[in-house]
Amino acid sequence: MRRYSAFAIAREAARYHSGWERAWASPEPKKKYDVIIVGAGGHGLATAYYLGKNFGITNVAVLEKGWLGGGNTGRNTTIIRSNYLQDTSAAIYEKARSLYETMSQDLNYNVMFSPRGVIMLAQTEHEVRGYQRTAHANALQGVKTEFIGPQRVKELVPIINISGPRYPVLGGLWQERGGTARHDAVAWGYARACSDMGMDIIQKCEVTGVRREGGKVVGVDTTKGAIDCDKLGLVVAGHSGVLADMAGFRLPIESLALQALVSEPIKPCMDVVVMANTVHGYMSQSDKGEMVIGGGTDGFNNYTQRGSFHHVEETVRALVETFPMISRLKMLRQWGGIVDMTGDRSPILSKTPVEGVFVNCGWGTGGFKSIPGSGWAMAELMAKGHSPLAEEFGLNRFAEGRFIDESVAAGVAH
Amino acid sequence: MLILHCPYCGVDAEETELHAGGEAHLKRFGPGSSDADFESYLFGRENPKGVHFERWRHVNGCGKWFHAARCTATLEVFGTYSAQVLEPPQDIRDAITAKRPGWSWRDIQ
Numbered sequence: 001m002r003r004y005s006a007f008a009i010a011r012e013a014a015r016y017h018s019g020w021e022r023a024w025a026s027p028e029p030k031k032k033y034d035v036i037i038v039g040a041g042g043h044g045l046a047t048a049y050y051l052g053k054n055f056g057i058t059n060v061a062v063l064e065k066g067w068l069g070g071g072n073t074g075r076n077t078t079i080i081r082s083n084y085l086q087d088t089s090a091a092i093y094e095k096a097r098s099l100y101e102t103m104s105q106d107l108n109y110n111v112m113f114s115p116r117g118v119i120m121l122a123q124t125e126h127e128v129r130g131y132q133r134t135a136h137a138n139a140l141q142g143v144k145t146e147f148i149g150p151q152r153v154k155e156l157v158p159i160i161n162i163s164g165p166r167y168p169v170l171g172g173l174w175q176e177r178g179g180t181a182r183h184d185a186v187a188w189g190y191a192r193a194c195s196d197m198g199m200d201i202i203q204k205c206e207v208t209g210v211r212r213e214g215g216k217v218v219g220v221d222t223t224k225g226a227i228d229c230d231k232l233g234l235v236v237a238g239h240s241g242v243l244a245d246m247a248g249f250r251l252p253i254e255s256l257a258l259q260a261l262v263s264e265p266i267k268p269c270m271d272v273v274v275m276a277n278t279v280h281g282y283m284s285q286s287d288k289g290e291m292v293i294g295g296g297t298d299g300f301n302n303y304t305q306r307g308s309f310h311h312v313e314e315t316v317r318a319l320v321e322t323f324p325m326i327s328r329l330k331m332l333r334q335w336g337g338i339v340d341m342t343g344d345r346s347p348i349l350s351k352t353p354v355e356g357v358f359v360n361c362g363w364g365t366g367g368f369k370s371i372p373g374s375g376w377a378m379a380e381l382m383a384k385g386h387s388p389l390a391e392e393f394g395l396n397r398f399a400e401g402r403f404i405d406e407s408v409a410a411g412v413a414h
Numbered sequence: 415m416l417i418l419h420c421p422y423c424g425v426d427a428e429e430t431e432l433h434a435g436g437e438a439h440l441k442r443f444g445p446g447s448s449d450a451d452f453e454s455y456l457f458g459r460e461n462p463k464g465v466h467f468e469r470w471r472h473v474n475g476c477g478k479w480f481h482a483a484r485c486t487a488t489l490e491v492f493g494t495y496s497a498q499v500l501e502p503p504q505d506i507r508d509a510i511t512a513k514r515p516g517w518s519w520r521d522i523q
Contacts, residue, residue, distance in 0.1 A: 241461040252457035254436070255486070299434035300416070301486045303463045308415060310430050343457050399453040 001196040003108050023188060024068075024195035029202050032228035033061045035382065036220060037235055038207050038243060040064035041073040042183070042368065043360055044235035045190035045201075046375020047382070052197040054376070055383040060199040061229075062191075063222060065206035069187030072237050075305075075337035076368040077260050077282065077294040079273050081118045081178035083145045085134050088392045088404050089346060090141040093366075095389060096373025100181055103372060109189030111181045112287070116272050118178030119153060121322070123167040123278040131173040145175045159269050164321045167278055180273060180284055186371055210247040210357070217247070217356040232357045233382055238303065238338025240361035249353045251361065252398050253340040256297040258365050259307030261315075261334035263326065265289030279318030283326075290332060293319065297339060297365060307336035339364050344403035349377055349390035358382050359395070419494050423476035435469035437461075438481050439501060439522075463487050465510055465517045467502055470494075483510055 002008065002021055012019055035051060037044045040062045051057040064070075080100055082093035099106075100113045122128040131147055138145040150162045153172045162169035191201055202224065209221035210232065219228035234243045244251045265288050275282040280296045295315030298308065312334055320327045342348060342362040347370070349360050360378045363370060373389065380387035392404060416429040425431075437459050443451040460466070466486045471479050481499070483492040483506050492513065493506045501522060510517055517523070 239463070241459075242463050250454075250458050251461075252453075252459065254459050254461045255463075300468065300484075301437075301461060301466055302489065303486050304489055308429070310415060398457045399449055 001192070004110075023192040024201055026203060027200050029061060029200065029205065029222070029224055029227050032219075033200070034059040034229070035231045035233065036060070036227060036229040037062045037233040038220070039071075039234070039236035040068045040187070040191065040201055040203065041071045041235070041237060042069065042186050042190070042371035043237070043363070043374050043378070044233070045187055045194055046371050047233055047235055047360065047378040048194045048199055048375075049190045050375050050379035051383060052194065052199060054379055057383060058197045058199055060194070061227065062194065062199065062201045063205045063207055063220070063227075064201070064203045065223075067203050068191055068201065069184055072337040072339065072367055073183055073187045073371075075260070075335055076183055077284065077292050078180040078183045078368055079118065079178070079275075079282065079284065080113070080181060080369040081175050081273075082143050082369070083118070083120065083134060083138055083173055083175045083178070084406060085137050086346075086404050086406060087137075087141055089406055090138065090143050092373045092377060092389050092393075093370055094141070094143050094373075095376060096370045097177065099372035099376065101177075103181075103186070103189065107189035107193050109185060109192055111185040111189050113179065113181040115177045115179040117156070118175045118273040118275065119148075119156060119172040120275045120277060121153070121169055122171045122173070123169060123276065123322075125170070127278060128170050131171070134173055143175075144177060145173055148172050148174045156272050157270055157274055159323055159325050160274070161322055161324050167276075167321060169322070178273065183368060186368075190375075207243065207246070210243070210354075212248065212354060215355055217354055230356060231382055233360065233378065234357065235360045235378065237361065237363065237367060238340055240340045240359060244352075244359065247352065247354050247357050251340075251348065251359065251395075253342050253348070253362050254301055255303055255338050255340050256300070257302040257304065257307065257336045258294075258297045258339045259311055259334060259336040260292065260294040261307075261312055262286070262290035262292050262332050263329040264332050266291070266329065269325070276319065276322055279322065281315045281319040283319060283323065291326060291329065297341070303338055305336050305338055307334050339367070343398065345406045346404035347374070347393055348395055349374070349381060349387070349393040350395040351381070351385075352395065416489060416491070418470060418482055418491060420472045420475060420478070421480050421494050421496055422478040423472065425472070425475055427472055427475055431472065431474040433471045433473040435471055435479065438467040438469045439520075460520060462519065465492070465514055465519055467519060467522075469497070485514070
């Protein structure tokens, strides 16, 4: 693999850009791999990458039914933060956030990590107390956040209306090193690094069955034929339940549509990420100038990767009071992705009843921010059989009543 | 927008008038049941990509709970029916069979 650098740009400029290589190879599948990862989104590719980088396991295939990063990795609002209440969550999300800091250098691929800061607005007295509590918890967890007053919020976000009649801004939870990254680049960067280690990334290859012998996985059936493996990682977000069904077990998840939208591009007006959980909307400005807006999930099971206009209206209606200037913006486009929600709104990183099959799912509405941490922990779990970061996210927590309850802690899509 | 027919008040209600109540026909396991049954009752869900039976409440209308049979892959609605039943009635099953031959859902066919 030729490294990307300022020198490489100069070299290619001098020869009409004729020397750029394909970023990753697209081989036909081999007969057998040590490890097969199903799902070439951020989490699947990160899992493969850390299997190779941290454990030297490179006889790996990553199978993708569509195209690389075409699921939720390419459909999210790219927010990165780690200001969670529970210790277990904070550990894995902070691991992910810290890996984002150096990801461009590690992968030799510019993922455009922009630690511009994330504010979660407190717009009710209840939220003020909740976020003060989270700030204290974060201090103990070693996650740098602080609770700031309304004037500081106004300084950070000049376009905000802090004295709205219904939902005045009473303060906010501020994480200075949170921010955004380029979502496609994260998938592309991992794919390039995986391909460079000799792993096979096979797109347009849908898994149609999981072959087992004596309670142990031996391979998968795909639209490109049967492929054998010793270990299988299911990292497919919205379709986790479908894959689990093929492997013969059930997951405590439900698949819902989550949608987002962007406005027409405008001049730079907001250089932080703002989340308003009471009114259920969040917004940031992309490098292209579009206001990127996200809201809550639909309430019903749905696999269609489509949004609905009344949810757009709900989200925007809520944000207009806090950001009056967006009322005149036109919407450029909206889209939906399928998220897999667990009962406690925390992910599942776990062994399964089938020996050799591991699942990484249930990231719900908060998958993008956790990609590197999730891959790191999943790789360790698959290579060694246990991982400190993943330990409490096991499937057995539902039977044991040992929840990592972020639905109450966050009170919102996260 | 999803439109469901409320079997109680007869209104064809839009999604904004309704509240989704999750998977239908769950068998309740309470005190004295095994851990596995209790876990399955609380958290185990079919979550199929296809035919799904679910509960809805006509919250901004007559306020009644009812059942719906719907396809989660296409958002097609096969029909709605009373909440006072333990299984989908035959006419709903027939309506599904007409569109999705060979469907099954838990032990219901």
